[in-house]
Every structure is written in structure tokens, then in C-alpha cells.
Amino acid sequence: MIKFGPQNLRIPKFERPVYVVAGGLTDYRKRYPEKNTCQLCTEALRMAVEENDLKLDPEEVRRSVNWCVYSQFADHFGDQLLAAAKVHDYLGFDPLGNIEVKTGGATGGSAVLAAAQAVASGYASCVPVVGWERMDEVSTKVGNSYIASAACKDFESELGWMYAAYYALMAQRYQYENNVPRDTLARIACKNHEYARHSPFAQNPGKYTVKEILENDIVSHPLSFLECCVMSVGAAVLLLCDEPTARRLTDKPVQLKAIAGGSHTLRTADRRHMPILLLPNETPETYADYFGAKRDAWPGFSSFLASRTAAYLAYHMAGIKDPLEDFDLLETHDAFTISDVQTYEDIGLRPYGRGREFIESGDAYFEGRLPTNLSGGLIGTMHAVGATGIFQIVELLWQLQGKYDKFHGDAALWRRYGKEKPTDWRSLQVHNAKRGCAISHAGTGSHVTCAILERV
């Protein structure tokens, strides 16, 4: 769709407020044979109900639940269809109703959206969202093949069987159109690997220089291994509630002010040129000089219409005028350094063509204007796909509750995962954080959700 009818972009509305009350994670590993999927989900749920300072004990929380949402990207990986039913039973939620959500890399974000819809409509009042991915049953090469099955198998997958290659095609075009220094992209990877060093959950932490990132092995030109997300095993859980339940459960409720989804063609190739959909902080003048010899189309290969649409809807839903001013922190789906820069533009942190400035200015860093991926993101911490969008919102929730240190700085938690807390560990708690945003993203932009959380 490139021309919108009057109702196509109707701003979504919750009939009643939705709250995020508790979150739980596992640590994330390349291989995790010690625990099966059901156990990982239980572990994340237990952290949510036992370690989030809830005012009710876990048994009372269980008695409050009336609907469940499950989130797993690929049945291929776990080699178990209807795995959600197995997890639901294992968690002891039978015979309550449940639903499993699947939208590729954005599965976690979409699962939270589905849970929010249930709460906002009055269908449910207390909904656990449980996500996981088990990516260690096959080799990395087969894993990449499985993931590339989420590209178009008729016309695309054969060309690489590798998602990084599809992003690399975009990266080359983006570089050609916008001439971003290679160092700027590498700095995103440095940042997220570094923030991951302070997280006990992280799979791929590290202190890297720009040079080391750029000289690392190339996966698909120009992207190096250290610029690509990890492949993980692990789970994440979030508890969504209506207002009365939230008040009963916690003294630190965080409201889900908005969550909205957008989509675009599965094949990058099929994106037709269309007028730029403007965000509240943009005007037609913003793009008076945008198109030229090199930039011939929008969204083209440089932008994600799905992200722009999700942000457009969520910003209007939450009354966001300028994301850079209105958000205190941000979690992006940094599957690749290039897609991160593209996302900065799609969600209006900088106009199209100028995403690099968000990194170069220092805005994206801890103590910058809008700290981004303090969790370590997908590059540094995890991409257990079905869990990822949930993980992002768990990390946002803890930040907004002032609990970064509790969940990242406790030496006992590091030991729980068989790790030593680094001697140079530092707190990445954003002082007095009030509002945060999380972007969950699939395919080469086939599905995107934008969630906005606010401390109340």
C-alpha cells in the first residue's frame, strides 16, 4: 500500500490503561544444553514474580493471571511445533487460554502488542508474555539457513541463505547514498559490546576499538562479525496488567503508553517509491533537498517503512512531539550496525540521510541526550529471537524503576550464571529516567513494533 485511505493510519487507542509490572530474563548463551526450553521459560518467569519486589507472593500472582501470550520466532530451531502449548502446561497455566505470536525478529514486540491489546480491551487483566528461542540444536551455518527461510524462499533465500547478506546489500546502498564513514558504523558495535560488559545476561560482551571491529572477519561485505547480532538461547518474560492489578502488585508501576506495529514487503526488492510519511517533528521542508542523483527513492533500500509507520502511530498515540526530547532512553533492534543507523532516521532521531549524527554527536551514549541500547542490545547481549522484543522492554522497565543496578550489579546474579562481575563494572542507570522507547524489528523490515513506556 503506498496511498493511504482515511482509516488506514487511524491512531490506535487503548480503551483502558495498560501497565508493565515485572520482568524476568535468563542469561543468554550460544549453546545451553544444561536447560531445555521449558526450564528456561520457567527461570525467566520465576525472576519476574520473585525478584521484582511485587507486593503479592508468586502464588497470588499466579491466581491473578487470566490469559497468556507466547513468543517464539521459528519452530525450525526448537524442532517442536506448538512448543507454546508445552511451555504453557509446564508453567502450570492450564486451562487458561493462550495465544502464540509469530512475526519474525519482531515476534517479541508483537507478543507484547497482543498482550497489551488483551489488557486494553478488557479481555484480560493480568497477562504474562513469555518468549524464547532455542538456536543451538543446529550448526551456525544451518541456523543462518533457517533464518534465511524467513526471506522469500522463491526469489531470495537461494541468494546467500544468509540474512546478513540482505542487510549488507542495504548497507552498501545506504553508504552510497549517504556516505557514512565506516568508523561511525563500527562505533555502534563498540558501544553495544561495551554496554554488554556490564550485564550478567550478556552473551557477547567485549572491549573493542573501531579498528578491531573493522578488521574482524567479514560476514558479508561490508559487515564484520562484530557488527552482527549474536545467535542465542534464552528466554524473557514480561507481566502486563490493568490498573487495579498493577496497583495491587507494585509500588512502581510503569505504564505502556503506546505500542503500535507497522509492516513492509518481505523482499527488500519490492519497496515502491512513495512520499515520505512525516513524524510530528518533521515538515515537508525537512526533506526539501533530500532527493537527488544518488537518493532516488523512499523508502528505497535505506529506510524502513515499517519502522516509520510503527513510530508514527505510537508517537501520536503517546503524544510524543520530539523523540530526542521526550525519551530518556531507547532500545533499538541493532541486528546490524547499518540497520541501527537506518532506524535512527526512521524513528525521527535525525532526518533521513543524517542518522550518523546520532552516534557522532554522542547523543546515543550513556549520559548523552538519548542513551541507546544500554542493555548491550542484540550485538552485545542477546538475540534469542522470540525473547528479544520482550528482553528490550524488561530492560526499559528496570531502568524506569531505577533498578538497573539491582539486576546488573549484584555479584550473586553474575555467579548464578557462572560469571565473575567485572572489577571495572559500572552502573548504566539513567538518572531519573521517565520515558523510554523500544523498537522490535523483523526481516529486512517486514514487521516493526514501537513501544513507549512511562513511569507514573
Add this chain to the structure above:
Amino acid sequence: MSIEWPSATLEVVQQRPLTVKNPKTWPHIHSYGGWGRFFAGLQERKILATRCANPRCEEKRLWLPPRCECPDCWHAMDWVEAPQRGRLYTWSIVKYPGELFKLPPDTPLISVELDGVCTKVMSWLKEGKPEIGMPVRAVFNTQRPTHTILDLAWVPA
């Protein structure tokens, strides 16, 4: 009566935790459906695209990969030959392709811009060094076709 234990056993990868290898080797019988015409066209050295046949449809762009039905009005589309010369729109050289990749690593993957086509066809470069903007022309694998999208490739024009 007494039934024998199964003779097929799973290979144990490690004992603790018990980890076994599940074999998987069956084929999928996949139909291209209406898109099969495109793959058949490659064997006649034609690149077949589609355009909406509905006179009331506002959009009449040429689609490649073809769609049998129009995404704007759901009407049937007409099959049309697409140009076989275009420009390289973007490229990447894949160093670590996934399992199932049938071309050698280091094969340049490309997107191709063709006049009049509203999409940027994803394909591969069979000869030469890729560069954005370079003119390319189509070549076809008709000797030993794979019956996949790999039967179409491009070389510098």
C-alpha cells in the same frame, strides 16, 4: 506376542546432559504455482514480469519478481517481458553463506535496477567486479538449470 525393540538408535552427542542427534533428511515437494511461468521463462531466456490488467487500477507498475495478482486491487496481472539490461543498484560479497548456498563463497550478490520495473531484482553477478551504477545484462542457465532463482544472473554490459 513380543515386539522387538526398534533397531534404529540415536547417536549420543554427550552424556551429561543427555544430548542426542535427531536425523532429518526428507524433501519438500514445493510448487511455484502461478509463479512457475517466471522460472519456465528463464529457460527461454526471457525475464517475465507482470503488470496489472485492471483498467481501473491506479497503479500499473511492472513487478519483478512477478505477482499473479495485483497488490493494489487484487486483479489478475498480465505477463510482460522485462528488459534484460539494467544497472547494478547495490551489491555485497557473501563470505560466510548459510548451509544450502549453491554458489561459491565470495560470489557477489547484487540488486539490479531495470527501466520501467518498480522493484530492484535480487540476483548475482557471474563475471566482473561489482560497482554501484555499472551497466549489466542478464545471462541464463539453460544448460543444467537449477529451477531456482539462481538460473538468472548478470554480467557487465
